[in-house]
Every structure is written in structure tokens, then in C-alpha cells.
Amino acid sequence: MSISTPPMTATPPKGMVSIPGGTFLMGSADFYPEERPVHPVTVDGFWMDEHPVTVGAFRRFAKATGYVTVAERELEPAAYPDAVPADLVPGALVFRMAAGPVDLGDWRQWWEYVPDACWRRPRGDGRSLHGQELHPVTQVSFEDATAYATWAGKTLPTEAEWEFAARGGLEGATFPWGEEFSPKGRRMANTWHGSFPWQYLPASKANLFPGTTAVRTYPPNNYGLYDIVGNVWEWTSDHYTTRHRDPGPKPCCAPRNPHVGEPVGAEGSTGRVALRVTKGGSHLCSPNYCLRYRPAARQGQSEDTATCHLGFRCILRPRLQERA
Secondary structure, eight states, X not given: OEEOOOSOOSOOOTTEEEEOOEEEEESOSSSOGGGOSOEEEEEOOEEEESSOOBHHHHHHHHHHXXXXXXXXXXXXXXXXXXXXXXXOOOEEEEEOOOSSOOOTTOGGGTEEXXXXXXXXXXXXXXXXXXXXXXXXXXXXXXXXXXXXXXXXXOBXXXXXXXXXXXXXXXXXOSBTTBSXXXXXXXXXXXXXXXXXXXXXXXXXXXXXXXXXXXXXXXXXXXXXXXXXXXXXXXXEEEXXXXXXXXXXXXXXXXXXXXXXXXXXXXXXXXXXXOEEEEESOOTTOOTTTOOOOSTTOOEEEETTXXXXXXXXXXXXXXXXXXXX
């Protein structure tokens, strides 16, 4: 890997770490098709939040601005012409643990749209987030993440920036910490142990059920980033494509893909919802279903989606600010 001199001359803002610019090999040829082809990418240096945005931080944002997330908003009946009006209530997707082995090709076996589920009540069961201020905020859409980032004076990372930072300088390594999933038996991230989605082997008595853990529970990578894989998926600013574009022999610079997702909604609808790249996997990722708690792993998510395992972190680009 070729690392250039970091453009930042000042100390990183509180809660952020310096990520040096450089060229790296993005993607993987060893796992899922959407991670291919492996190709060189160059990114400038930047600052990145050392962990995902927490419930406490998002609460301060919502209180200061009065912001209402997508999952909390009333639904427009015209957008769902075939839906029963009584079902058109604010809510979001919540994971439900299965009672036994199920068809892994049918996500409805473990996901459920739950009325009232939102960042304040991620499971939609009325329980507050008391005592979980240091857990990653979830049930936030791309719009919600972008609104927070703007308020904080930051932005969301591109996919390339995120992956470069997640690798922590370990060129081509499977995980942010190396090749071995659990070195010397140590759990390195909040991921699913057992057979998803019905058998869960807890990490401790404090983590008896699948869910988020407080940030910094697990070790950081070499750049000082916590929870860069596992815990929650993280939004990036890039649009999703089913494969990386191959730029040829010369490295590209933090590519942005101007593509949108497939039509969604009622049959015959012409509406389109953009898909954004999410990275890092979550506490629901398991080798028997979703081995995506790796820097190269990627997934397309519609911008209006909110789930109990999806969050975000922000970056600052000092070099771009200095040029302004």
C-alpha cells in the first residue's frame, strides 16, 4: 500500500481520528459477486468518527432541531394504493428471532414491519433507550443520516473512503484485524454466533439476546476506529451497483456511481428509490447466512429504509476545506 502524507496539520476534532490518504486495493474476489472486481482506488486523507453515531448524539440533534425521522412520519396513502388504510402507520423493520431453522431465502421469516418502531424505540415495543445512550443509533434512513451529518458540519463517507478506513492499513486482509476471525478465541466484533436466525450464542450475560452493544465494546482497528464491522451496518454516500466498476490499470478516486435501484412499491408503479451502499455488516451477520462483517463487503439499501441494525458514522475532509 502507498500511504501519502496526511493533509491534516491540526489535531482531529473531538471524537474523530485521522485517516491518511493513499491508494489501496478495493473489493474482494473471495466472497460475494458484488465485491468484484478488486481494483486500485486512491483517496485523500480525512477525519472519521471513531465509532458510529450514538443514541445520545442523535438525541441531541433531534432535540436541537426538532427533526422527525422517516420512520416517525405519517405515510402518504397515494404512495401505497393497494394498502389497507389502517396499516399505513409510521414504523420500521424489526428483527424477530425464529423459533427454529427456517428457509434462509425468505427474509420474512425474521423481519417484520412494526408500527411505532423508530430510533427512540428501535423494537417498537414501547421500551425506551434508557441506559443505551452509548449504543449506535438505529432505525435511521439515508435522509436521516444525511440530516444529522449536515447539522454536525460533517458528511457521510464515500464507499471507498469507508473501506480504506476500515482496512486500517492491512492490505487485502479479510477482517479489519487480520485473517483469523477470532484470534486466540477472542471475539473482535458484535456479530451473530450460532445458526442464524434461530440459534444465538451470547458473548456474555450482558449480551444474552441479539442486539447492538455499546460502542468501544470491542477493539479498534489500526486507525483507532471502533465497531467498523459488526454492530450496525453503516450508510455511505455512494449509489449501489451490483459490481464494482473496473477502472483499468490506473487507480480511480473515490468513485460515485450514479445508478438507482429497481422500481419499488405497488405492481406497475413507476416510482424508483435510489439504492445506497451500506458497509460493515451488523450484529445479525452470521457465516451461515451473511458473512459481511468485512471491509470489502457491501450491500445495497433503499434510501427510505430504516431497520434495527442500520446506523452510520460521519467524516470531515480537511484538505477540501483548506482549498475552499
